[in-house]
Amino acid sequence: MSSQFEQRLESDLEQFIRDGVYKRLTYLDSPQGPRVRMEGRGDVIILSSNNYLGLSAEPAVIAAGKAGLDRWGAGTASVRFICGTYTVHRALEAACARLVGTGASLSFVSAWNANEAVPATLLGEQDIVISDQLNHASIIDAARLAKSITKCQTAVYKHADLADLEAKLVAARDRRTRMVITDGVFSMEGSIAPLPDLIELCRRYDAVLVVDDSHATGVLGRHGRGTAEHYGVVGEVDLITSTLGKALGGAAGGFVAGSAAVCDYLTQRARPQLFSNALPPTVAASALASVEFLEAHPERVTTLQTNATYFRERLLELGFTPLPGETPIIPVILGETSAAIRMSELMLSEGVFVTGFGFPVVPQGQARVRCQISAAHTRDDLDQALAAFRKVGRELKLI
Numbered sequence: 309m310s311s312q313f314e315q316r317l318e319s320d321l322e323q324f325i326r327d328g329v330y331k332r333l334t335y336l337d338s339p340q341g342p343r344v345r346m347e348g349r350g351d352v353i354i355l356s357s358n359n360y361l362g363l364s365a366e367p368a369v370i371a372a373g374k375a376g377l378d379r380w381g382a383g384t385a386s387v388r389f390i391c392g393t394y395t396v397h398r399a400l401e402a403a404c405a406r407l408v409g410t411g412a413s414l415s416f417v418s419a420w421n422a423n424e425a426v427p428a429t430l431l432g433e434q435d436i437v438i439s440d441q442l443n444h445a446s447i448i449d450a451a452r453l454a455k456s457i458t459k460c461q462t463a464v465y466k467h468a469d470l471a472d473l474e475a476k477l478v479a480a481r482d483r484r485t486r487m488v489i490t491d492g493v494f495s496m497e498g499s500i501a502p503l504p505d506l507i508e509l510c511r512r513y514d515a516v517l518v519v520d521d522s523h524a525t526g527v528l529g530r531h532g533r534g535t536a537e538h539y540g541v542v543g544e545v546d547l548i549t550s551t552l553g554k555a556l557g558g559a560a561g562g563f564v565a566g567s568a569a570v571c572d573y574l575t576q577r578a579r580p581q582l583f584s585n586a587l588p589p590t591v592a593a594s595a596l597a598s599v600e601f602l603e604a605h606p607e608r609v610t611t612l613q614t615n616a617t618y619f620r621e622r623l624l625e626l627g628f629t630p631l632p633g634e635t636p637i638i639p640v641i642l643g644e645t646s647a648a649i650r651m652s653e654l655m656l657s658e659g660v661f662v663t664g665f666g667f668p669v670v671p672q673g674q675a676r677v678r679c680q681i682s683a684a685h686t687r688d689d690l691d692q693a694l695a696a697f698r699k700v701g702r703e704l705k706l707i
């Protein structure tokens with residue numbers, strides 16, 4: 309006989325199923341790559357992974373992790389400031405700072421943690437954090453956490469709306485520190501933040517600009533240095549947060565990049581640093597090898613960008629209407645949530661895994677399937693996926 313607590317959870321879960329928002333996990337049994345072995349489905353083309361550069365299965369990246377395991381063991385068994393800091397953390401942090409163009413960086417076990425650390429540690433009661441309306445959930449929660457821990461103020465500006473941001477900055481004139489936070493690339497839209505304008509506004513109103521480049525590191529700019537490189541403003545963003553769990557090897561981990569003082573302050577005071585184990589050395593070693601691979605192989609970024617353009621243009625030719633953009637995130641708007649879910653299911657039966665997103669993850673009436681392209685996709689992979697789009701699109705009378 310389950311308790312009242314269990315009954316409540318079970319009844320909510322049943323409601324999730326009725327509402328069509330229940331998530332069923334798919335189990336993979338091969339490395340992440342352009343094609344994976346999916347339990348019960350066989351080999352499937354993946355258009356839903358953040359493995360933008362294909363580095364999670366790159367031999368040098370795997371070898372570095374294995375060597376790290378032999379050299380440093382399975383984990384740190386400690387937080388950073390006690391005895392959990394390894395030489396590989398220092399090397400990784402130097403490499404991340406070099407990549408994104410800041411004086412220093414500090415690693416975390418996830419970008420979620422890195423984001424959580426920033427406003428809650430660096431702001432106080434006299435300050436304000438101002439966040440883009442479409443920012444990632446980790447930033448939204450980071451602002452809520454900062455408000456509850458430090459009693460700082462919070463505000464949200466309309467997505468990429470500089471006039472609205474300016475109004476919020478004007479209203480916050482009397483605050484000691486104004487911190488503006490934005491995604492570099494917005495993951496549901498595949499759009500890029502208007503960074504030069506944000507830099508200019510933040511300078512004018514003496515605000516600290518924080519950019520979460522999780523979907524831009526390794527992706528944007530000629531060398532994959534992120535949103536700042538895309539716009540030619542490397543070195544002009546105050547703080548960059550990013551993940552090691554997407555283009556940079558795809559394992560896990562994140563970092564904050566900024567001045568030496570910011571990183572030192574976070575080392576001293578950030579609660580996720582002080583009270584949670586450090587990034588495992590094996591993961592740090594693979595991530596370091598990923599950054600070094602990226603630095604040595606900028607052509608991988610070019611391939612990613614070429615693949616994304618190819619896929620986007622062919623989708624348009626087929627009669628789909630992907631959201632316009634320049635990133636390898638290509639959302640195809642379908643309208644109702646049920647249409648996105650149906651499309652995703654039919655695509656999977658054609659051997660292509662592309663995720664459908666509906667309300668409330670995206671606005672009502674703008675349900676979509678979101679394609680994520682990788683440098684590891686071959687033309688064959690992309691053409692096969694496009695053939696599936698054509699077949700399913702016709703079946704559903706979308707094209």
Ligand SMILES: Cc1ncc(COP(=O)(O)O)c(C=O)c1O
Binds near residue numbers: 417491553
């Ligand atoms: C913009 C953004 N920030 C942060 C994260 C969290 O990254 P991590 O998996 O390293 O916690 C994600 C992951 O989805 C993201 O898209």
